[in-house]
Amino acid sequence: MKYDFDTLVNRKGTGSYKWDSSEIEADVLPMWVADMDLKTAPCIIDTLRNRVEHGVFGYVSVPDAYYDAVISWFSRRHGWEIKREWIQYTSGVVPAISAIIKGLTQPADQVLVMTPVYNCFFSSIRNNGCTAVECPLVYENNTYTIDYQALEQCAANPDVKILLLCNPHNPACRVWTREELVKIGEVCKRNNVIVVSDEIHCELVMSGHQFTPFASVSQEMQDMCITCNSPSKSFNTAGLQIANIICNNTEWQQRIDRAINDNEVCDVNPFGVAGLIAAYNEGEEWLTELCEYIEGNYNLVKEFFSKNLPQFPVTTLEGTYLVWIDCRNTGQTSDEITRKLFEEARVLLNSGTMYGAAGEGFVRLNIACPRSRVEEALNRMLPVLKAL
Ligand SMILES: Cc1ncc(COP(=O)(O)O)c(C=O)c1O
Incomplete structure (x- = not known):
């Protein structure tokens, strides 16, 4: 190596x-x-070292190079074409999820999760006045699959507004296949449920498996989905605190932007920006x-x-x-x-x-x-x- x-x-x-x-x-x-x-x-350590040497760490204006790096990475690696105006940065995937729930739900709405799932999903749902509805995954032969009938039943409840998907799934170790994502999407489409796809683990995939961004499956899926991702998990830069929300629906974007501002998580730091550009361009x-x-x-x-x-x-x-x-x-x-x-x-x-x-x-x-x-x-x- x-x-x-x-x-x-x-x-x-x-x-x-x-x-x-x-x-x-x-x-x-x-x-x-x-x-x-x-x-x-x-490449990230060198970039950050140079940034430190500059010595001034004032408020940040996110440069074009940042958006170019995100767009080029997802096109190159995952065949997903993102437009610049779909990208909204914030200080982490958990703050992103929290703002999305806040922006797109009313208090007492329900958010569907497939369990076992990342613990902060529960707190983000709760902290925004909603309730989590758990649809347990099925464990068999050392792996998890989805019970689509149970998912459909949960999604059919009119109070359920969002499915909070984890792709790849922490801690179920699954990288959902295109076929599985299509079925999830069909259930959500039928029941008017928005898919919020947390794809923070998307680069950490073992041989023989392929990550598919939910939004890349079809135009229909893209239109019903909001994606959250960050290089932080795969490049070990969680402390740099940067993540992106990717969404092509202008009304949803505005509501999320409002929530990001209400939560005061609209500013990012110079190291997060520089680290992301280096990771996606050179890592x-x-x-x-x-x-x-x-x-x-x-x-x-x-x-x-x-x-x-x-x-x-x-x-x-x-x-x-x-x-x-x-x-x-x-x-x-x-x-x-x-x-x-x-x-x-x-x-x-x-x-x-x-x-x-x-x-x-x-x-x-x-x-x-x-x-x-x-x-x-x-x-x-x-x-x-x-x-x-
Ligand atoms: C699925 C998932 N989403 C989000 C996070 C945390 O994201 P952030 O540090 O950007 O808030 C983690 C951390 O383990 C995670 O596993």
Whole structure:
């Protein structure tokens, strides 16, 4: 490999949420929060270094180069043609989702989610006065599929205004296929439900799978959809706080823009802008190697479990770097298992129930780190899981 993903970077004492939160003592291996223990692409580091050298960090006017970088990246990599006037920037995908819900719903409306799903979906829905309606995914043969009948039933409720889709899906590890997206779209179209597609994990896709932007499926899907994305997950720049909302409906855009302003998240910072431009214009080669490296880590985890812990099936990882482990054979709750792993193995994972009741019995392991750290975490976890 041209790029180095093996070197351990000490993040302790850098103000890292993942490493420096109060309960995380020196002997704990944090394998939880979804950021990577890997340095970002050298092209981004160089760009930010130059920006720092400039020395003035005043308010930002987002340049043409920013829009060009977004448009060119999605056209080149995903065959999705975006127009500049569809792009609205904000300070993160969660702020984006929050503003979209605020702009397009009335209090007491309902928002549909397919669970288990990213925990902040629930808080964004709640914080905007709406209720989440959970349509559980179906788990079979170490993977998740959609129960379209159940989805149709949920969507048919006239109070349901939005489907909040996660594509690729955290933590279900799925990269939804074009056929699946078409079926989701048909259900939503029939029931007048807007699709809000969170595509933040769209570059983190394992070999043999292909990411399809929901809006790229057809003109009809594009017209009923609002997409949120950011290079932050794939390039490990979450702290730079930048994301885009992409939508071709002017009325929706205006309502979202109003909500972004009401929420006071309309300003971005110079590092986010510069980092995004560098990632999308120069980061592709690094990203390709990153995905190969993550896939290597995943293969290690899968082989380790099938050899040493076959009673814990590992969900097939199609996308993201978040491995979803089925612990239901133990009969213990996700919270009990993560507590024991924390206390006895000193490895910190996420409990499955953070992602809705459908996550009960599962735990989530973040493998975006040097391989030696994944090995260490697995070796620490082994005796604890064996004894459950
Ligand atoms: C599906 C999904 N959406 C959004 C986010 C966070 O986005 P941001 O940091 O841009 O608010 C995450 C972080 O893990 C995520 O998994």
